[in-house]
Amino acid sequence: xxxxxxxxxxxxGEQLACRFLRRNKYEIIATNxxxxxxxxxxVARSPDGAMCFxxxxxRSPGQMLxxxxxxxxxxxxxxxxxxxxxLRMTKSEGSPVRFDIIEVILYDLYTADINHIKNAF
Numbered sequence: 001x002x003x004x005x006x007x008x009x010x011x012x013g014e015q016l017a018c019r020f021l022r023r024n025k026y027e028i029i030a031t032n033x034x035x036x037x038x039x040x041x042x043v044a045r046s047p048d049g050a051m052c053f054x055x056x057x058x059r060s061p062g063q064m065l066x067x068x069x070x071x072x073x074x075x076x077x078x079x080x081x082x083x084x085x086x087l088r089m090t091k092s093e094g095s096p097v098r099f100d101i102i103e104v105i106l107y108d109l110y111t112a113d114i115n116h117i118k119n120a121f
Contacts, residue, residue, distance in 0.1 A: 013058025
């Protein structure tokens with residue numbers, strides 16, 4: 001069964017975000033980490049050792065809202081709860097933690113603008 005277009009766009013955005021992070025010396029620890037409250041798109045370790053919980057928002061060009069504006073209070077709280085669960089599960093509670101957003105403006109499957117917002121919330 002073929003994926004709906006919005007899921008294809010989201011998946012491609014996550015792939016591009018992972019590539020971007022790797023090129024910037026991040027280690028990808030997990031993708032699509034899910035709990036009862038939702039899913040964290042990417043868990044990565046930054047070059048300075050921080051555990052980064054990354055929400056990826058992908059949009060096509062010309063939309064009225066920026067991708068990061070789609071991360072509301074409820075979503076940010078769910079990400080924090082997921083992060084706490086992940087840190088407990090991996091026994092990494094003492095690690096420095098950061099919550100980032102990666103905005104992907106997808107022009108086509110191969111062309112995109114990427115904006116990495118560190119410490120987004």
